Amino acid sequence: MIIRAENITKTHRLGEHTVNALKGVSCEVPHGDFLFIVGPSGSGKSSLLYVMGALDEPTSGDIYIGEQRMAALTKKQRDEYRRLQVGFVFQSFNLLRNLNAIDNVLVPFFPQGVSPQLRKDATTLLERMGLGDRLLHRPNQLSGGEQQRVALVRAILKRPAVILADEPTGELDSQSGAEVFRILRELSSEIGSTVVVVTHDTRYIEAGDRILKMQDGQIIGEQTA
Amino acid sequence: MWKMGVQNLFSRPARSLLSILGLTVAIMGMVGLFSVARGIDALMSNTFKRVPGLIVLQTGAPVPLFSRLPEQWEPELKAMPELAVVNAELWQRANVVEGKMVVSPPRFLFGTDIATRKQLKHCVYQTAMIEGRFLIESDRNQPNVVVSRAIAKDYKKAIGDTLRINGDVLTIVGMYDTGLMLLDVAIIMDISTARTLTRFGEGSVSAYYLETQEGLDSETVAVTIEEHFRGREVPAIGSESLLTLNCGNGKSLLGNLLGSILNGTPKPTTNDTTIRENSEKSTALGETSDRAALSDTVDENMPVEVRSPEDWVERFEKINADLELILGVLTAIGVTVAVLSIVNTMLMSVTERVIEFGILKANGWTNGNVLRLILSESATIGVFGGIFGSSFGWGATVFINWKWSERIHLYASPGLLVFSVVFSIVMGTLGGLYPAWWATRMMPVDAIRRG
Incomplete structure (x- = not known):
């Protein structure tokens, strides 16, 4: 799936101040690409990621998912897009504290009901991530690396067309961070997902295919890894 | 989803139990009050059945x-x-x-x-x-x-x-x-x-x-x-x-x-x-x-x-209608307080869990799904409040009838008990509506950032 951003702007209001997080950003992420978006804090990289994932709406400009203009999607279709096409990974893992590891992985499917096959797939993936003995543990019983692996499985289980990761190694040590990228690369290749990773940590960018550099809400450069 | 709602609810046991207790007392009061009117009805009916002339x-x-x-x-x-x-x-x-x-x-x-x-x-x-x-x-x-x-x-x-x-x-x-x-x-x-x-x-x-x-x-x-x-x-x-x-x-x-x-x-x-x-x-x-x-x-x-016996029953039914109006007002006061307590509990819970709703939405949950999750939690409070309230209310009427059998006759009919449970669930659900609406109106990213 190709994700295309055309002249995206995003303006936030912070009290009396207006912050222009994105200032006319245009870019394209081809199918199967593993893209890093790097830049300092406040450069607008997370804002771009959220707009791509339909977690937020741009102030102006258009996002296209393939040929489909996202602004033309109904709310329900955007929900469907997030549910079926996009897998999110966040910096602070964002697991639900009341659910155990397996339920955290399956939570996107709760409204529709979890089939035994899906539960089996989730278990298999978690075991593959080395979490076979952690299935029934709650987030507060897991290490940071383990939590992020659970979050990765949650993002990947639905075999999404796009995986969007926001600072996925931000709260991990370098070893765990490297492990996360190794897994992300491996699983996304297996299922043919497009991956967009936002980070200000350049230690792992060699794992990607392309790198977009952002600063002050604009893309200031692009390079191939 | 219901299971998840119950888990969420009991992840904050003290607060949830207090809410359940509040509703229990209100429903118990309702059962108690209406059993007075039902008791009069039953007493009249049973009495005049025995005096058919x-x-x-x-x-x-x-x-x-x-x-x-x-x-x-x-x-x-x-x-x-x-x-x-x-x-x-x-x-x-x-x-x-x-x-x-x-x-x-x-x-x-x-x-x-x-x-x-x-x-x-x-x-x-x-x-x-x-x-x-x-x-x-x-x-x-x-x-x-x-x-x-x-x-x-x-x-x-x-x-x-x-x-x-x-x-x-x-x-x-x-x-x-x-x-x-x-x-x-x-x-x-x-x-x-x-x-x-x-x-x-x-x-x-x-x-x-x-x-x-x-x-x-x-x-x-x-x-x-x-x-x-x-x-x-x-x-x-x-x-x-x-x-x-x-x-x-x-x-x-x-x-x-x-x-x-x-x-x-x-x-x-x-x-x-x-x-x-x-x-x-x-x-x-x-x-x-x-x-x-x-x-x-x-x-x-x-x-x-x-x-005739029917005339007597009819006359007492008229009194009962007035009595039920008074009892209804008293019950409404109790239930309103209980529902406000549920609103408060759910609002606090929802405010604390904004990030959770952002995550769920990021994972494809619709606003409707989030709404149902929150309502399932408040409805669970209603279920427990209703069951406990009806049970204790019924127990209280049995005790009172036994203790003061000559002075008072209360009757908590099965219909009243079932109504109380249903009413409690409805009130519990209503109590969760505003917090649920509040939680669903945010964009997922706002919820995540706020968290």
Whole structure:
């Protein structure tokens, strides 16, 4: 799936101040690409990621998912897009504290009901991530690396067309961070997902295919890894 | 999703339990309050099922206690072909029993004509005898009485013991137990004995209890009797019998009160000068507007009214409707407080979990899904509040009925209990609506960032 951003702007209001997080950003992420978006804090990289994932709406400009203009999607279709096409990974893992590891992985499917096959797939993936003995543990019983692996499985289980990761190694040590990228690369290749990773940590960018550099809400450069 | 809701709820056990407790108390109160009204309904229905005959009263008299009818009308009633049995009754309140003033539960001296009493096909007291014997012909003019088990228990009496009522000494010859609060208040004796003891006016009775011939419609018979006496005047009766109930101005306070409650007032007897004069005085003072309004429904030419069990039940249903309105208001206050507590609990919970909703939305949950999750949590509070409230409420009614069986009868019907649970769930769900709406109106990213 190709994700295309055309002249995206995003303006936030912070009290009396207006912050222009994105200032006319245009870019394209081809199918199967593993893209890093790097830049300092406040450069607008997370804002771009959220707009791509339909977690937020741009102030102006258009996002296209393939040929489909996202602004033309109904709310329900955007929900469907997030549910079926996009897998999110966040910096602070964002697991639900009341659910155990397996339920955290399956939570996107709760409204529709979890089939035994899906539960089996989730278990298999978690075991593959080395979490076979952690299935029934709650987030507060897991290490940071383990939590992020659970979050990765949650993002990947639905075999999404796009995986969007926001600072996925931000709260991990370098070893765990490297492990996360190794897994992300491996699983996304297996299922043919497009991956967009936002980070200000350049230690792992060699794992990607392309790198977009952002600063002050604009893309200031692009390079191939 | 429900399981997840319950898990969320019990991840904050103290707060959730307090909310459940709040709703439990409100629902328990609701069950308790409405069981009063249901209790009256059930009591009336059960009581009048046991007393299936017609009763002839002075027009407007709420109960036989406030009715006076001439004794010489008895032969006329007996001569009516529609009637199988005519039993004269005399009712008076027992004010002092065993040297103690009787306040609650009340006790009544019930004089009955023994001969005709025995002819009744459905005589509630005779069929409810548990010890000793019912009155027989030889008890005529004798100070022999039959009392309820409750009365005997109250005064620690057994068969053969004496009972002092209003200063007179009576002998207990039998004991009955109908199990009905309204019926187990009678101290039954021969009508002549009762007349002597109570100094009830010579030549008058309180009421006539009638059994119709088989197969006749009681409503039709009632109309026939009323028409038979249309235009007649209730002759003068001794006013001494009213002394115990009347205050200085000749008005029966309790009678007026009951009359007002029952939407009917004893019509002053035509020749009862004292009552009439006082009534006129009251009118002059403008005190009788309510009485006048009530008497609008009374046919002035009809000295008697004949009531069937259905009439009694209907009258009490009217009182119950007013009572239920009051109980409804009280319940609404309690439930409102409980629902506000749920709103508060859910709002706090939702505010704390904004990030959770952002995550769920990022993972494809729709606003509807999030709404259902939050409502499932508040509904769970409602379920528990309803079950606990209904159970405790039911338990309380059972306890109260057992502890004060003679004073109060509460009835928490299965319908009331089921309604309470459903009502509680609805209230719980409603309590979660605003917090749920609040949680769903944010963009997922705002929720995540806010968290």
